[in-house]
Amino acid sequence: MPIAMPNLTPVMPEVVMTCVAIIMLMAELVIKRKETLGFLTILSVGLISYLLLGSAGTTFGGMFVSDGYSTFFKLIFMVNLVLTVLISPKYLQTMRINFGEYYALALFATLGMMLMASAADIIVLYLGLELMALSTYVLAGFIRYDMKSNEAAMKYLLLGAFASAILLYGTSLIYGLTGTTNLKDIAAYITNNGLAKNPLLTVSMIFFGVAFSFKIAAVPFHMWAPDAYEGAPTPITAFMSVGPKAAGFAVLGRVFLVAFGSVRADWSMVLIPIAVLTMAVGNIIALSQTNIKRMLAYSSIAHAGYMLLGIIAGTPSGLSSVLNYMFIYAFMNIGAFAVVIMLRTEGFAGEDISDYEGLGKTHPTAAALMLVFMFSLTGIPPMAGFMGKFYLFMSAINAGYTWLVIVAVLFSAISAYFYLRIVMLMYMREPKEVIQLNTSPGIGLALALTVSAVIFIGVLPSAVMDLARTAAASF
């Protein structure tokens, strides 16, 4: 029996991406200037983004779906990849880890995220998740001679492996219950056979929740994040804080709202305490950090907590507010990390929060940019971060979770303290020593892009919001 050629249009961006990544791996052997690889990566992202726009459809027997939802997430991954590549080269040179595999690995990780966003079947989901995770483990440990980097990779690998195992266990349970791994079929089976109250379903949902919580670094499964974020090369920290988190939310949204959509009342009971804990732990522990990468790690944990509100709301507007927030978060967070990278010079880590003292005097532009990102992360208008939070809170209140929003706004007020501390140190303290900035055209461009996006979306958020709304309505 001849096997019909599957429709490749929906999966074309991924196909191209795989080819590009493999070519990069080969090209690395002959290309001496590694920046060229970065440049090629950005070019290929252009091509892939173009392919993304015309990729709608389902293929591989319903295992892979390309809809507005997945496309929006893939857009975020593209933004994440481009910004990461822009801020990387100078840092890699400074750290003497300028190897070509870096770009190939970043491409493979992004490919994994894309698969996750498009997964209509748990098998594809798992495939993507592992591809993403394995590539990111390597990237986290990229500074081979550095103990902290090794520790970061090791911790991330071990805990990530646990998460994968738990995910597989959940998958096996759900397969045992329903006889399928296709998300839509699972949903249909649950409703048709009245499985809603089946304890095994609850257990497997909890397993899924735990596994995804690892990926988005939600409390109590966040332990790896601060160490991994601190030890990893800073561009990779930026990459990890956005990409895998976005991918985690992509699958969280799809699995819980599609497969388990009919038992929302049950899983929201699990997600609500997780969200509250995540906001609490993230924001409160961030208060006491002295390392900026760790502080941003806890901040990124807290932001996952805010975003969970949108998933808990479970409505289309809740989902679109998550997409919207993730998009905004990509810009403001990577922007902040770009400033952190600039402070890194040979022999000077620049990762201590006290290194920011007097930056407003010695480097006014860098300080002003950091100020914008810090206020955006706090959620103060007219920065985009406010619009993102506002939209999240609106959808949660509309879904009836007013008390949860009150908790969220109070924690977000607490978060002001540690973001403000950076601003305070930059502008209200005298510089201890003159810090050299390690700038490059790439970082400059990344900062220009992120700061314009943060202010533009903050003032005119309509376009992104509408895009997110259409995306969320697509499944």
Place this chain on the structure above:
Amino acid sequence: MMVQTMNNTLGFPILSMLIFLPLVGAAVILLMQRANEKAIKMVSLLVSIATFVLSLPLFTNFDKSTHLMQFVERHEWIPSLNMNYYLGLDGISVLFVLLATLITILCVLISWESIKTKTKEFFISLLVMEGAMIGVFCSLDFMLFYIFWEAMLIPMYLLIGVWGGPNRVYAAVKFFLYTLVGSVLMLVGIIVLYFYAGRTFDILDLMTKAYPYKMQLILFWAFFAAFAVKVPMFPVHTWLPDAHTEAPTAGSVILAAVLIKMGAYGFLRFSMPLLPDASRAMTPVMLTLSVIAIIYGGIICLAQTDLKRLIAYSSVSHMGFVTLGIFALNTQGVEGGILQMLNHGVVTGALFLSVGIIYDRTHTRVIADYGGVASVMPIYASLFIVFTLASIGLPATNGFIGEFLILLGGFAANQWAGVLAASGIIIGAGYMLWLYQRVFFMEMNPKVAGLQDVNMREFITLLPMVVLIFWIGIYPNMFLSFMHPSVQHLLERVNSGGAPAVAVNVVTQILR
């Protein structure tokens, strides 16, 4: 739906221009050479004067015969959420825009020599602040209002924290966190209101709806969190003395003259018309808190040893009068409250400007470091006595009119409140005159020997305040006439849900 707005007859979008002119000025300064401080100052001065001149048509072309919103502009902003860029002014808000544009000029002038570091950032912050302040008073969309309201935090935080006194960082963070916590609770309230009213942020639209009593009560306290912190009302006033004291002169002036007015303005614009039943029900609480603020703030003033701290606590006391008047819920009280907001802006602004002038010479705020200043700085001393007397509320100054109206209204609303509040005036006379005595008379302190009297720039800075003090004091109707229809309309709305809380004929009360 009732027509609630009037078209802008000026032929140009005056409110948008007022908001964005300072922001454009800030952008221009951003692009200027850091070393060229003189040019930066000149640009700020020109922009602030231009903004003031541009705001004058609001005074001359305002139609005083109507409560409708005027100079209205409306554009779609986020259609999917029904959020609009919607601006307009009525009799309650119009004068505050003028106050803000005037005060900014004075702030630029007073900072001319006293700001020595990061000059560029200072004037950028000041102009951004002006744009946001004007935006707050003009917004007719609740979210737009909220965005301007919050956006103000950033420049104000920097003004206090970067250019302030020794304890500035603590003061700045305290200011920021207090205000932010209050504001975010209001945000939740706004969203709840939005969904209940059928997805609209349009203030005029929201006012036409009726809300269940229980919801009104909850929202009243959510809004209270934001507005009471800003006023500041007892017991959430503790950020104010720190912020006022540590801020640079311009920061203190803006805080005193405009920023804290926004709290009271918030009550007038949102709490009362949107939540009339809750406002009426909460009157006793609000009156009590106001009276406590008046007396407690006054008594604390007596114990202060720091010039700016004393004036800061006097603000707590004076703003107590404002909230007392507003929550008297009668014409005299509300009009007196609004007028007193202006008066307090002028007088306390002037006092902070004056303190700034002498601080630039002596670099001390401790009252004990002064004494006998009148003999070395006679012009300064005579200006200061005008402000002191206006602050006390001497007839013929603006303070008298405002406090008199408030006491009339307050007495009608609750006799005890009126009586107790009146004692605040006596305490006020006590601490202000004592302050004057300690600083300007008595034996000359060697530290003030040889001080230069005010120069031309400083004199020009204070002059508009003197003019305003007597202008409002002698012919208050010029300003009150702006408010009549709007206040009437507001009170109709507040008192519509049953018998008016206070329907006492004030005249018979006085005659009796």
